Amino acid sequence: MTDLILKDEHARLRSLLDYKILDTPVAREYDEAVFLASYICETPIAVISLIDAQRQWFKAKVGLSITETPREISLCAHAIQQSELFVVPDALADPRFKANPLVLEDPKIRFYAGMPLITPDGAAIGTVCVIDRVPRELSETQQNALRVLSHQVMTLLELGRTQEKLAGITASSLEREHALRQSEQFKARIIESSTDCIKVLDLEGRLLSMNAGGMAALEICDFMPVKNASWIDFWSGQDRETAAMAVESARQGKTARFNGYFPLTQSHKPAWWDVVVSPILNEDGNPEKLLAVSRDITERKQAEGSLRAVTEATAAVTGIEFFRSLTECLAATLGVRYAFTAECTNSSNTEVSTLAYWGGNQFLDNVTFPLKGTPCEKVIGGEVCFYPRDTWHLFPEDKPLKELGIESYLGVPISGGSGKILGHIAVLDDREMKLGSHQVLILKTFAVRAAAELERKRAEEALRLSYAELERLKNKIQAEHLYLQEEIQSGSNFQEIVGSSEKMQKMFRNIDRVARTDSTVLITGETGTGKELVARAIHHVSNRKERPLIVVNCGALPAGLIESELFGHEKGAFTGATARRKGRFELADGGTIFLDEVGELPLETQSKLLRILQEQEFERIGGTDTLHVNVRVITATNRNLEESIRNGAFRSDLFYRLNIFPISLPPLRERREDLPGLTAYLLSKFSKRTGKRVTGISQEVMKEFMAYDWPGNVRELANILERAVILCDDNVLRPENISLLKSASKSTPSSGDEVVQLQESERREIIKALTKTNWVVGGPNGAAKLLGLNRTTLIAKMKKLSIQKEDGSNKSVPIAG
Numbered sequence: 001m002t003d004l005i006l007k008d009e010h011a012r013l014r015s016l017l018d019y020k021i022l023d024t025p026v027a028r029e030y031d032e033a034v035f036l037a038s039y040i041c042e043t044p045i046a047v048i049s050l051i052d053a054q055r056q057w058f059k060a061k062v063g064l065s066i067t068e069t070p071r072e073i074s075l076c077a078h079a080i081q082q083s084e085l086f087v088v089p090d091a092l093a094d095p096r097f098k099a100n101p102l103v104l105e106d107p108k109i110r111f112y113a114g115m116p117l118i119t120p121d122g123a124a125i126g127t128v129c130v131i132d133r134v135p136r137e138l139s140e141t142q143q144n145a146l147r148v149l150s151h152q153v154m155t156l157l158e159l160g161r162t163q164e165k166l167a168g169i170t171a172s173s174l175e176r177e178h179a180l181r182q183s184e185q186f187k188a189r190i191i192e193s194s195t196d197c198i199k200v201l202d203l204e205g206r207l208l209s210m211n212a213g214g215m216a217a218l219e220i221c222d223f224m225p226v227k228n229a230s231w232i233d234f235w236s237g238q239d240r241e242t243a244a245m246a247v248e249s250a251r252q253g254k255t256a257r258f259n260g261y262f263p264l265t266q267s268h269k270p271a272w273w274d275v276v277v278s279p280i281l282n283e284d285g286n287p288e289k290l291l292a293v294s295r296d297i298t299e300r301k302q303a304e305g306s307l308r309a310v311t312e313a314t315a316a317v318t319g320i321e322f323f324r325s326l327t328e329c330l331a332a333t334l335g336v337r338y339a340f341t342a343e344c345t346n347s348s349n350t351e352v353s354t355l356a357y358w359g360g361n362q363f364l365d366n367v368t369f370p371l372k373g374t375p376c377e378k379v380i381g382g383e384v385c386f387y388p389r390d391t392w393h394l395f396p397e398d399k400p401l402k403e404l405g406i407e408s409y410l411g412v413p414i415s416g417g418s419g420k421i422l423g424h425i426a427v428l429d430d431r432e433m434k435l436g437s438h439q440v441l442i443l444k445t446f447a448v449r450a451a452a453e454l455e456r457k458r459a460e461e462a463l464r465l466s467y468a469e470l471e472r473l474k475n476k477i478q479a480e481h482l483y484l485q486e487e488i489q490s491g492s493n494f495q496e497i498v499g500s501s502e503k504m505q506k507m508f509r510n511i512d513r514v515a516r517t518d519s520t521v522l523i524t525g526e527t528g529t530g531k532e533l534v535a536r537a538i539h540h541v542s543n544r545k546e547r548p549l550i551v552v553n554c555g556a557l558p559a560g561l562i563e564s565e566l567f568g569h570e571k572g573a574f575t576g577a578t579a580r581r582k583g584r585f586e587l588a589d590g591g592t593i594f595l596d597e598v599g600e601l602p603l604e605t606q607s608k609l610l611r612i613l614q615e616q617e618f619e620r621i622g623g624t625d626t627l628h629v630n631v632r633v634i635t636a637t638n639r640n641l642e643e644s645i646r647n648g649a650f651r652s653d654l655f656y657r658l659n660i661f662p663i664s665l666p667p668l669r670e671r672r673e674d675l676p677g678l679t680a681y682l683l684s685k686f687s688k689r690t691g692k693r694v695t696g697i698s699q700e701v702m703k704e705f706m707a708y709d710w711p712g713n714v715r716e717l718a719n720i721l722e723r724a725v726i727l728c729d730d731n732v733l734r735p736e737n738i739s740l741l742k743s744a745s746k747s748t749p750s751s752g753d754e755v756v757q758l759q760e761s762e763r764r765e766i767i768k769a770l771t772k773t774n775w776v777v778g779g780p781n782g783a784a785k786l787l788g789l790n791r792t793t794l795i796a797k798m799k800k801l802s803i804q805k806e807d808g809s810n811k812s813v814p815i816a817g
Contacts, residue, residue: 015123019157030060033153037130038062040145040459045131049076073100079114080124085143088112090135111136115150128153141462148417201290205232205247219266235260246277250290253279272301322453327356334439336429343423349380373397379411379424386410389432408433412443414451422454497533498681501671514661515541522658523636525665528715531636535594547591550584555597556792563605564621573622589629599639606651613657668710675705682718686725694725697733719788763801775805
């Protein structure tokens with residue numbers, strides 16, 4: 001445990017013992033603090049822990065049965081070594097605590113966050129901490145709440161110590177008074193001038209004398225009629241029995257004390273008294289007479305009653321109902337016409353809004369008003385302000401004061417846990433207000449309670465906003481997840497770009513140059529050269545790699561749906577739009593969007609794409625709100641866009657925006673030196689996928705590969721190899737496994753008959769795959785997966801080649817998937 005002993009440990013322990021809090025009974029205010037910590041931080045366990053030399057002791061706890069633990073296993077012993085919030089996200093993953101019995105056994109701590117309780121002299125005597133049984137983090141709002149609660153608990157400890165010291169001072173003062181009363185030298189002068197009621201009784205409790213101050217306090221004009229009367233009979237009810245017992249105790253040489261009720265003799269005003277009865281000893285040390293001293297505690301009793309009334313009225317309510325109940329009770333208790341509780345509405349504290357406003361016998365409408373020129377201005381500055389009369393004359397700029405005829409005003413600031421002024425409580429009257437100490441005490445007491453409620457209200461609002469933001473992010477992530485699931489289901493042909501030829505190395509250098517910029521890239525090349533792989537490579541090297549890459553095949557989307565896919569639509573925008581849908585540009589916000597076959601976009605869509613490139617903004621179909629996005633655009637085409645511009649099928653201004661950094665992919669026939677490496681890579685990939693051990697390719701097959709012109713480029717090579725691996729029963733591919741290569745032309749088709757032959761061959765292969773998959777197109781077991789194609793690409797080929805499933809009656813039926 002030596003590593004947990006602080007350098008100033010002796011001073012820290014002295015400071016802890018000075019609070020006299022260890023092993024004291026439970027107290028409601030501390031229980032409320034841990035309950036609030038558990039509620040705000042959403043943890044099952046919350047504790048106020050105090051650390052002495054050997055143990056940690058829990059003053060208050062929620063969700064925990066034990067009351068103390070040895071100090072050497074306490075996480076709080078680590079927390080008090082910090083000056084700030086100490087957080088352990090996962091105790092099992094933390095080398096300091098993974099073997100701790102509190103982690104491995106009950107209460108099985110996984111998450112811990114503790115804020116030190118730091119005294120005014122800088123000693124950390126304990127913590128306010130929250131505990132969970134699962135790993136987690138605290139939000140910034142929850143961290144701040146824990147700091148505030150630590151400050152409030154420290155304030156409670158300071159208050160308790162202050163009260164203890166005051167009680168000691170009070171007891172010491174009473175003892176000195178008693179000593180002075182026994183001094184003959186000061187007896188007459190002190191007794192006569194004291195405002196306490198001081199009476200000398202005989203041993204039977206009969207009145208022998210009374211000081212002048214006491215007679216004035218009791219409104220007794222002449223002492224003679226009550227002289228020799230029984231002092232016990234002055235009291236009534238239970239107080240009479242208590243007075244008799246006090247006299248008996250004093251006769252036995254002891255001192256007795258009680259509080260009793262005795263109204264004034266003339267005005268009959270109610271009055272409460274704190275009474276001390278003690279013996280007056282003779283020279284032998286035996287009681288000779290009795291001394292009864294009564295002090296007027298009426299104001300204190302009234303304050304206690306007022307506090308009790310307001311506390312009971314506000315104990316069961318929170319939020320706005322708390323402030324309404326508090327304001328109404330304060331007005332009634334203090335006997336004033338107006339009262340309000342207000343909070344600051346801006347960071348500069350120059351304006352407030354009332355949370356509850358009582359006037360006369362009803363609640364008035366809440367108001368917002370600037371503080372300048374009002375009596376509230378100094379209160380929000382941190383002062384207690386009292387104006388007993390002429391208030392509306394003192395603040396002529398405050399017109400409502402004159403309209404309401406406000407004569408008197410008392411305001412108390414509401415200070416948060418960090419000392420920041422949150423608002424204030426004010427009571428006002430149309431008569432002069434006589435200020436008693438209990439009035440300020442009541443307002444100050446409930447200003448502390450109002451501060452806690454205001455901070456709770458603000459914390460709840462912050463939590464509500466956080467939940468709303470979390471919900472928004474959750475919806476966005478779900479939309480992105482849905483898109484990515486679609487991408488995963490559709491699959492991609494390759495994971496890497498393979499090539500060591502000079503043309504490919506030059507392309508790699510261009511990818512590296514442009515990737516870390518946000519410039520628009522136009523990728524050109526024949527079908528099957530790997531344009532999407534280049535787009536993915538650019539994205540994964542870019543600064544946007546942590547955000548999504550959204551892929552859109554413009555050629556596979558029907559013209560009527562392409563705008564909805566790209567820009568999204570509102571509910572009811574068109575027939576079938578049953579819900580709002582986010583477009584691909586919205587999903588790509590912060591990331592990259594790849595528009596494949598961009599040359600297929602309709603002209604109307606081209607103009608909207610141009611606007612996004614220029615302004616980064618668009619509207620959903622059927623919507624009026626302009627959405628702003630931060631998206632990098634990469635496009636690809638196998639068309640000659642310059643020729644499309646001349647034919648009027650593509651906008652020249654859009655072309656110039658897309659063609660900022662062009663990357664041209666060479667066809668496979670122009671980089672035949674890459675064939676061995678590509679073949680080896682693809683062979684390994686398809687062998688793993690099919691679970692076969694095809695490790696090589698014969699020289700005859702490679703020779704034919706090198707001689708072939710590959711009109712379908714890398715995609716054609718991949719399709720041939722995947723099919724060959726499926727058909728191969730050996731660990732080496734041989735010419736008999738390359739069925740498509742045998743039926744295909746060794747050069748690019750040059751006549752119409754050859755094109756037809758190729759189409760028929762392709763048609764047979766597609767139908768063969770569809771038959772094998774029971775005409776399921778998409779998904780992990782679909783024909784598109786078997787053929788190495790995207791689902792949308794296969795559907796486009798099926799439409800082009802007029803492939804439809806036939807049922808038993810020769811009628812066309814829909815295709816699954």
